[in-house]
Amino acid sequence: MSRNDGFETMTQPPLLSILAAFCVLTAAGLPAPGSHAEEPPPFESIEALGAALFSDPNLSRNRTQTCATCHDPGVAFTDPRGTKAGLAVSLGDDGVSLGDRNTPTAAYAGFAPPFHLTEEGFYVGGQFLDGREPDLAGQAGGPPLNPIEMGMTGKDRVVRRLQENSGYVAAFKKFYGEDIFSKPERAYEAMTESIAAFEMTPLFAPFDSKYDRFLRGETALSDQEELGRLLFFSQQFTNCNLCHQLRRSPVAADETFSNYRYHNIGIPENAAVRELNGSAPDFVDRGLLDNPAVDNPAQGGKFKVPTLRNVAVTPPYMHNGVFRELRTAVLFYNKYNSKSAERQVNPETGKPWRAPEVPENLALEELTHGPALDDRRIDAIVAFLKTLTDKRYEHLLEE
Template sequence: MTQRLHHAAIQPPWHRRPSHALALALLTLLAACGGGGGGTAATSTGGSSSAASVPATPALTLAQLGDRLFEETALSASGKLACASCHVEARGHADAAGSFLPLGGADGSRQGLRSSPSARYLDLAGAFAFDAQGRPHGGLFWDGRADSRTQQARGPLFNAAEMANADVPALAARLRALPYVADLRAAAGLPAAATDDQLVDAAVAALARYQAEDAKFHPFTSKFDAVQDGRASFTAQEQRGLDAFNDPQRGNCASCHDSRPAPGLSRAHFTNFSYHALGVPRNHSQATADPAFFDLGLCGPQRSDLAGRTDLCGLFRTPSLRNVALTAPYFHNASFAALEDVVAFYATRDVDPARWYPVVGGQVQAYDDLPAAYRANLQRGAPFRRAGQAPALSAQDVADIVAFLNTLTDGYTVAPPAN
């Protein structure tokens, strides 16, 4: 299915289609001026007259309505927040440039708990599950609590820190007030008297369909793709970066962010949708103002079904690295603003912890956002090394990997050959 999706043509945006009323007005104007290719608006045959045929405006598809709903701030309790507010197309469908944690809620002042992950390249995530070795994988959101794009689209609409709809009737009322609600009902096959649940389900389905069908969410148009197709070449630094990225003794990045296509696919997705506890530094946010609060990923607080699995505390889903140069801030808690620091953190988390964690009374507070009881869950192995060892990556390696990661940004254009 993914292969069909990312080659599909982008549907024309809803707002570029002329309305039925506009089409009628244009035809009337042409008739009055004798336009329309030299014909007239009506003909007379045998004493009867018939109006010129007016082409019907094509019905909007569910995906096209999802495009419109994705941009719709009226769906939020504050009237200020849309899906597109936190999943900005120019930023790889992730957080807006210069942002920290998104603001939402009923009045637009409540800070979200986590950064907004990119909405791109999610088609292969699948439902959350455990593999034969008991390792978690799949699912959407940082903690995998949504098993499909439909579940994911529903979540923010009712999250008190995001679009903050109190319940289904509240959201349904907002949907009924939209000027295109009849189009939504028609596309979903609903009657005029659709119930609240039916209308909300239609809106959520439209949002999911838009993201699944529109090529913007899986374009595969980066320089990396052009190189794989033989249409471009890496610079020397980019190639060194890819080599370090793949090297299991240095970056070892490809062990989680696959740089080769999965079996049966033609494109690499740069994630295996696995989960890891990385021990990223604690951020300064509304939530962490309470020193007793910890975001523990798979075991809470935003999902509760795994609360008893202490072996999963601190684990978060591995995102795709496609468009990573655009999607700052980084990690689930937005604790890093620069991609260079992210790569350097992997290389020096354990060998130079004072670089990343606070020092109190001469003591480094390493892994300060993960309680000591769960630190056995921390990811080990390359590129992480023990204290006293040399970093797995040199400063040059870090710069090279960042240069390579920049080749994963969509929208690359191959320059024409010089004359």
């Protein structure tokens, strides 16, 4: 990792094809090349160990769920499993529990800076939609112990599961010391560090989308995509780049399309999810204000700006998955700038956009920046967003 403009930048070592194959195969429940179920191969790196842990169902209570279950490498590290709530939220290891927030992609997650408060008074970075974990290792340690996710009841129990695997035992001792298992807390941390190391490999951030290839002069954008690109980075005609641009230059090779700040953009609750997951009638998702490090009421309803990398193939949208289509999400932003009666209607419901779950603290300065957009420009922005799809997921655009 190196520093640039105060943000972490992922280094780009050569992508190990063996590591990529290991991830894909283990995520599918298959042994890695040359391995035998009864005698796991030695792990040559912490990243390879992390890849195995990422796809290991034994780290969940009922041995049915892995990190890759909700962050499937085949679908841009999101959850492809349908539930009674559609794809809006994920199902837990117990086969019953449903979350309240949409599972964000793990792709490009390593670029988020550690959670912190800037001198200007903005909260930035961290992991999860409310930044409650400062880094990738912290995030990796959350789901195994979450009762509605992987459901393990303590770090010591997770560590005992690790010790059932002789390959893990050898690797943990090799990379973290012979006495690593004498301290369950430290062994658990070592597990999360290994998963985080795997998530920092180029497998999660290849920067090979059509947009990236365009920047390198390897392909051309269509007229519609180019119009969308110009609109996206415009300081005058849209508000997109106010939140979804990290680097100062619109041609930065490592642009992740998020400034990692927190905003309340007025998203309504997902009533269908709330009806299914057993939330109390008066429950309100307060976003950033639910972060233990934040106690300022002015932060209520704010969520971290997500990356737009792979956004076109990772529906549904917003922190609670309330919108099914990418075009709907773009139209939602446009409603703040338009006086047209048509633009005040959610095309997915045919009814007016519902009120924000948290009506306070709306980011009106950002949301009302720029003029209303016509259909031609809306479609151009959607077309540009599709160009941010990693090459290996481009087939999903057609599906």
